[in-house]
Amino acid sequence: MADKKIRVRFAPSPTGGLHLGGVRTALFNYLFAKKHGGTFVLRIEDTDQGRYVKGAEEYILNCLAWCGISPDEGPHNQGEFGPYRQSERKARYLSYAKKLVQLGYAYYAFDTTEELDLMREKFKSSTNPSPQYNALTRAEMKNSLTLSEDEVTKNIESGIPYVIRIKIPSAENIVLNDMIRGEVIFNSDEVDDKVLLKADGMPTYHLAVVVDDYEMQISHAFRGEEWLPSAPVHILLWEYLGWKNQMPQWAHFPLILKPDGKGKLSKRDGDRLGFPVYAMDWTDPKSGEITKGFKEMGFLPQAFINLLALLGWNDGTSQEIFELTELAEKFSIDRIHKGGAKFDFEKAKWFNGEWIKKSSANDLLPLVKKILETNNIYSSEEKIVALIPLVKDRCQLLNDFYTQLAYFFQDPQEIDLSAIKAKWDESKSIFLKGWIEELKSTSEWTSIKLEDSFKQAIASTQLKPGELQLPLRIMLVGGKFGPPVFEIASLIGKDSTIRRIEHSLTLLN
RNA sequence: GGCCCGUUGGUCAAUCGGUUAAGACGCCUCCCUUUCACGGAGGAAUGAGGGGUUCGACUCCCCUACGGGCUACCA
Incomplete structure (x- = not known):
């Protein structure tokens, strides 16, 4: 092992x-x-x-x-243990189910849905709201344990639908050794006679999982905790089929x-x-x-x-x-x-933000490009890849790249004027108009040059740089976000910068 | 109802008998930044309750409470 x-x-x-x-x-x-x-x-x-x-x-x-x-x-890369779809393995389950019947570990049951409902109704009580098909009730049902051999054969031959159920023994302890939970003990009296093979000839999960894990030589069977209660059925099946020493190690995830x-x-x-x-x-x-x-x-x-x-x-x-x-x-x-x-x-988004920060502009490029394109922004890869480092620290989800990048390609559709208006006055409009004129004749369009020009211009007024830098940002990008303003201005170019300022100025009037 | 599993801050969690009970997310304060982030420095916030065992329990055992899963011819 x-x-x-x-x-x-x-x-x-x-x-x-x-x-x-x-x-x-x-x-x-x-x-x-x-x-x-x-x-x-x-x-x-x-x-x-x-x-x-x-x-x-x-x-x-x-x-x-x-x-x-x-x-x-x-199913798409076949190994030697195929087929890998259970529907294509149907015949195998039937033969194993029949083998279990022969061995006396399973039996045929002919009960209709109505009869099952009736049984559950009949045995229902306040102490037992959901009666099971088990040692207590199977004696009263229509199955190969209560019917004569002749009747069973006749039923099957005449095409009456049947299922095959496992015959759970009484008063046995079934021990599961779980890699995560340790020893879990179930009393077989609490386990019901689960259907192994359905009337349509398909196996239920219970039969299929053990047959396939066996045939596919699975060494470790991991699944969610919701399967824990049915583990005893599976363990019994491994035993009854004679495969106990090949049973995989189990682990049930939280x-x-x-x-x-x-x-x-x-x-x-x-x-x-x-x-x-x-x-x-x-x-x-x-x-x-x-x-x-x-x-x-x-x-x-x-x-x-x-x-x-x-x-x-x-x-x-x-x-x-x-x-x-x-x-x-x-x-x-x-x-x-x-x-x-x-x-x-929230934590999930944090993980993603970390991975975006960790990723290179080149790795991000195809993804960012696609996001821009679904928002009708088409641009060269060179431009996008240059822009990514400027904004990736501000993105938690890839879609954030759209908001963080859109204003580099198009004038902002919405401008958060309310943030400007409160402290706006004519002197500011006058300053910006003057500065724009200056910009029009500027030949060197770099962020350093722009910042210098801005600071020099403002020094000759009563205004402070801070009073205008935020409004300028909002005019250019539409809101309070994004990389340094002059960097943005340098990247969007002279025409766009001037146009956006002028546009906001008219809105403010 | 029964059976099974689980329980450290709001959330993810370290600790595997001896610690001032880590760290992260989120939240708050400050710094950096005349935006938003990033980054940095702090802060508030935790062993469900009760019994044992032990020199010593978050850690082991029991009970209770609470939460979850299952209880189909679904997986």
């Missing part, structure tokens, strides 16, 4: 957008694989044809690629929680509180509704995985900024927390 090759998997269901928690699960799997020179497998768990959403698989791949954590093996209230983070929380929950934009193929993703919100993939990695894990030092390769070196399962972490969008 110790020399077993490290193989881990990320096994999402293609049912919609890829949740932040899902990306973190994928990331932790990836990091573990990289750290130990193992293989990171992608398996598509598409056994629920009712919830299957077209395009979701492709989308998941794209999200992983954007994050830089593409799988080593999966959940990512809502920032405010309680409960795990959902897409709705993002909509409600104004931040993304999905990795990338997700368009629902039925409704056409678009749900915002981190990518489109202006996150750098490096920042996104960095923030995710630090949600429930840290390396024990106070370091917070890590790149992927460094994470892969330092990652370890035993430094993962047990408790869930509330998601804090």
Whole structure:
């Protein structure tokens, strides 16, 4: 076992957008694989044809690629353990389910939905509001344990729908050894006879996960904490199928929680509180509704995985900024927390700001260019790349580059005159008009020269430089932000500078 | 209701029996800056409660409280 090759998997269901928690699960799997020179497998768990959403698989791949954590093996890069979509593995599950029946560890059940509801109604009490299909109730149901062999065969042959359920033993302790939580003990009496094979012939998660983890030789099975209660079913299955000594090591990750209230983070929380929950934009193929993703919100993939990695894990030092390769070196399962972490969008933005500061102008160029272009600003790469260092410290999200850069390319659409008006008087207008005249004849248009000229001109008046520098900024950029004013003036050029000042002057009259 | 998991500032968190209980985000003050940021210096703010064990508990054990997950022919 110790020399077993490290193989881990990320096994999402293609049912919609890829949740932040899902990306973190994928990331932790990836990091573990990289750290130990193992293989990171992608398996598509598409056994629920009712919830299957077209395009979701492709989308998941794209999200992983954007994050830089593409799988080593999966439906799009087949290894020797394919197929990697559960829907394409259907026949295998059936044969294992039948084997379990033969062995007496599972049984056929013919109960209809109505009959199940009836049973639950019948056994419902104040002390037991949700009765289970288990040792107590299965004796009263229609299954191969209560029916004669003939009846069972007849039922199956005549096409009556059936499921196969696991027969949970009574009064047994089932022990899970979790890499994060240690020993967790379940009493089998609390576990119900879970459906293994559905009436449509598809396996449920419970059967599929153990069959596939076995066949794909998964060495470590990591998943979210929401799976902890069903772990005993899986452990039993490993045992009943005779694979107990090949069972992977388990670890259940803590959940990512809502920032405010309680409960795990959902897409709705993002909509409600104004931040993304999905990795990338997700368009629902039925409704056409678009749900915002981190990518489109202006996150750098490096920042996104960095923030995710630090949600429930840290390396024990106070370091917070890590790149992927460094994470892969330092990652370890035993430094993962047990408790869930509330998601804090403010901190997420801080991570992104740090990564923007860390990135070079050249790295940022294509992204910034694209943002400008979606806002109808087209410019040369030379110009953009020169401008980026001036403003990148002021940007937390990539989209901030638009506001920070737009006035270099076009006159501000809105000018915050209210900030000027309060202390405005005629003497200031007169000064600026005079200064503009001076500028018109200036041949050397540099920020140093402009600043000199401005200060000299103002020295001959009663005004102080500070009284006019802010108004000048607002006239040029539209608001109180951006790099030093004279630098801006030098970059936008003489015509624009003069035009913008004149325009504001007329507005002030 | 039952079962399981969890609980250090508002949030992310270090500590693995002995510390003035780190650090970060956010917030506040100041410096730098005649803008906004960045940067720098400070500040407020934490061991859920109660019992044990121990010379000594945030750290180990028990109880309580609180929070979460699960309780589908969904994953």
